[in-house]
Each structure stands twice: as structure tokens, then as C-alpha cells.
Amino acid sequence: MASTDSGRPGAGGTPAPARAAGGRTTSRDVARAAGVSQATVSLVLGDKWRGRVSERTAGTVREAARELGYRPNLAARNLRLGRTRTALLVVPALTSEFFARVYTGANGVAAEHGFGVVLYPSPVGTGPALDPFDSARAALDGVIASSMAADTLSGMRGGGLPLVMLDSDPRAGTGTAATVNLDIADGMRQVARHLLALGHRRFAHLAAAVDSWTFRERAGALTRAVAAVPGPALARESAALEVEAGRRAAERVLRVAAERRPTALVCDDDLLAAGACKAARGLGLRVPEDVSVTGFDDLALATAVDPELTTVRLPAEAVGARGMTALLDALDGRVPDTAPLPVLLVPRASTGPPPRP
Structure with missing residues (x-):
């Protein structure tokens, strides 16, 4: 040998x-x-x-x-390979537990492969993201962007860096290396099936006032699931992603006569759901005896409120890990795995049968 x-x-x-x-x-x-x-x-x-x-x-x-x-000497090795072994993760905000967990997942995979991850919160949320490395593009091997529209990252895409989109519209992924998504629509279908099986027929959707694919997907899936059953009614109220905004939105839909009041509030995330629970209590209603409330994300908040929230668990760390793996695959010429990640409804005490007439 x-x-x-x-x-x-x-x-x-x-x-x-x-x-x-x-x-x-x-x-x-x-x-x-x-x-x-x-x-x-x-x-x-x-x-x-x-x-x-x-x-x-x-x-x-x-x-x-x-x-x-x-x-x-990593610097010398990377120079030989033409790599910096650094990825940029762009998120709409640092204040969200979800994006912190996405970063944790991405960083874990990156560390296993000798990569570093630079976290960058877009100063305009889901709007057009400024390129923080415009003058130092050579410092990056690729970009991962979570919960943002692909066209908001045109500056970064134009630089020739591989771009992996997370929780974003797969139909708008032209020019991206991969799109990694959760099965968001199935999560909302699980919520609808759960509430319909309990007997609910009057629904109000507390929709996030954010123009992004993930929230449009939730609204569409809920509308289709409710429409598939004869007789139910669905109202929709928009709110910023804040507890107080959720409270005000819930009050608006609950301040009606009992015979028209929704018996289930379907919220786009756990913050809105926490606000909805506050609104119900403020109006003298019980959760879930008078009105059921569901969330989305399964943040730590979901088990901190009373009653604990029925919500959809999103595997945020798995999203980050899959996104980093997809970027590494793209850099090495492999085909990334883009199968949607499954989500799971977690029933808790905030949902129950609707009140009797």
C-alpha cells in the first residue's frame, strides 16, 4: 500500500x-x-x-x-480553499424566541463543520434588508435568511453568495440555493380539526399584521379548513405581534351579543393568544368554558400563562439546523433537502367544547 x-x-x-x-x-x-x-x-x-x-x-x-x-492555522487553510467558513443569518428581529432558537440550530451544525455564524437582525423587519457586509462581501461564504421575502434580499443575492431561505415562499425562490420550510399549512389544519372536533362553529382569526408568506399561509389554510365543513363562520381581525395588540383585537371580536360571539379565537402566534386570554378575562369570560384560544409557535410563554395554551409546536432549532445543512450542501455541490419539516399541535387547557346555547 x-x-x-x-x-x-x-x-x-x-x-x-x-x-x-x-x-x-x-x-x-x-x-x-x-x-x-x-x-x-x-x-x-x-x-x-x-x-x-x-x-x-x-x-x-x-x-x-x-x-x-x-x-x-484556519486563516491559511481557508485561503487555500477560497472559503471564509462564515455564514450570515438574517432574521427580522432579535427579540423573538423563535429566531433565537433558529440561530441555536444553525450555529450547532456550523460548529460541527468548523463554520461560524454571524447573526444580523434586519433593521426594517421583514422589509428590504440592508447588506451589512456590502463592503466586505469576501468575509462570507453564504447567507441564510429566516422568515423574509426573497426579493427583500436582492442586494445580497446580487453579490453571488449562496442564499438559503427559511420559512419563506418557495415559489419566490428563483436564484436561491434552497428554501427550507415548516409545514405551516398543516399546523393550521391541525388547529381547525381540533376545534371542529370539539364542536366549535364560530371562529375568529387573530391574524398577524405582517405581510409575509408564513402568515398568509396560516390564513389561507384556516379559511379552507373551516369552509370545508357546513355551517361555520369565520371572522378575521388583524393585530401587531404583541400581547397588548392581541388583547385589543380580541376585545373587538368578543364585544358582541353572546349568540354571535365567536367560541374559538385562533391566533397566529402565542403572544396574540396571551393577549386574547387577557381580553376574555377582562370581559368576564372564562377560557375555555366561554371561549377557546389557540396559539402558534409553542414559545415558553405558552406554558407560563393560565390556562396553558393549546398551540402548534414549531421545531425552530431544526429549521436553523436544516438551513445551515442546506447551505453547506450548496457550497459542496450537493442537492439540499427541502422537504417541509413537520409541526405538531399540542392540546392544553385553553381549549374545550363551546358553551351551550
Whole structure:
């Protein structure tokens, strides 16, 4: 078998500590300690040794590197590869628990592959995102954008960087490397089936006042699911994604005669649902005896309110992880996995049968 194992004395033996005069351990120091050539060290530490270096020698090189505290010169390696090993994650806001979890998932996969993730909240939310690296585009290998329209990132796309979209309209993905989505429509269908099975027929949708694919998808899925059953009524009230805005919107739809009042409030996220619960209590209504409330996201808030929220659990970390994996696949010429990630309805105490007439 062809091998680059050095015939120098000490190859395969116990490494002896040795350092460069400047104090920084180099690959030459590792080679000297292991009794092999620098080429062998490069193959082993670059994980390209199989079939070229014996397993025993590879173990000796790794042990020498550990004892000497050797760290590869990533800057030099990346320069050779033409990579910076850095990805930019663009999110609409840093205040959302959902996007924090997306970052956690993306960063976990990135760390496993020696990548770093720079987090950038768009200063205009879901609107056109300014390119924070316009003057330093060479500092990035690719961009991941969560819950934003593809055309809002035209500046970044125009720079030739691979772009992976998360929780975004797949039909608008022309020119992107991949679109990674949750099965949002199925989440809303699960909510509708749950409430219909409990006997609800009068619904109000507290819709997020955000013009983005994910919220349009929720509204459309709910409308279709309710329309598929004879007799139900569906009202819709728009609100900003805040607890107080949710409270005001819920009050508007609940301040009607009992025979016309919705028996179920379907909210686009858990913040709106928390506001809806406050509104019901303020009007002397009980949740769920007088009105049921559902959320979306399954944030920590969902189990902090009383009663705990029935909501749709979104695997935010899995979204970030899948997005980072898709970017790595695109960079390496592989076809990314774009199958929608499943979501799950979590029934809790905020939903029950509708009140009797």
C-alpha cells in the first residue's frame, strides 16, 4: 500500500514534546515529535490519511498534536480553499424566541463543520434588508435568511453568495440555493380539526399584521379548513405581534351579543393568544368554558400563562439546523433537502367544547 509514512527515526513511536522558538506550535513541531514528515501531519490533521497513512501513525500524529496543543492555522487553510467558513443569518428581529432558537440550530451544525455564524437582525423587519457586509462581501461564504421575502434580499443575492431561505415562499425562490420550510399549512389544519372536533362553529382569526408568506399561509389554510365543513363562520381581525395588540383585537371580536360571539379565537402566534386570554378575562369570560384560544409557535410563554395554551409546536432549532445543512450542501455541490419539516399541535387547557346555547 502506498504510504507517506516517514522513514525517519521515531515514526509510530511515542511523541516527544517540541515547540517552535516563538512559542507557537507548528505542524513542523508535530512532525518532529511524531517522527514523521510534515506532509503526513497535513494528511492526518486534514482527515485525508486513510489509504495513505497507517492507522498507527495517524494515532501517533493526533496524540502529538494534542500533547503540544497544536491548533491549525484556519486563516491559511481557508485561503487555500477560497472559503471564509462564515455564514450570515438574517432574521427580522432579535427579540423573538423563535429566531433565537433558529440561530441555536444553525450555529450547532456550523460548529460541527468548523463554520461560524454571524447573526444580523434586519433593521426594517421583514422589509428590504440592508447588506451589512456590502463592503466586505469576501468575509462570507453564504447567507441564510429566516422568515423574509426573497426579493427583500436582492442586494445580497446580487453579490453571488449562496442564499438559503427559511420559512419563506418557495415559489419566490428563483436564484436561491434552497428554501427550507415548516409545514405551516398543516399546523393550521391541525388547529381547525381540533376545534371542529370539539364542536366549535364560530371562529375568529387573530391574524398577524405582517405581510409575509408564513402568515398568509396560516390564513389561507384556516379559511379552507373551516369552509370545508357546513355551517361555520369565520371572522378575521388583524393585530401587531404583541400581547397588548392581541388583547385589543380580541376585545373587538368578543364585544358582541353572546349568540354571535365567536367560541374559538385562533391566533397566529402565542403572544396574540396571551393577549386574547387577557381580553376574555377582562370581559368576564372564562377560557375555555366561554371561549377557546389557540396559539402558534409553542414559545415558553405558552406554558407560563393560565390556562396553558393549546398551540402548534414549531421545531425552530431544526429549521436553523436544516438551513445551515442546506447551505453547506450548496457550497459542496450537493442537492439540499427541502422537504417541509413537520409541526405538531399540542392540546392544553385553553381549549374545550363551546358553551351551550
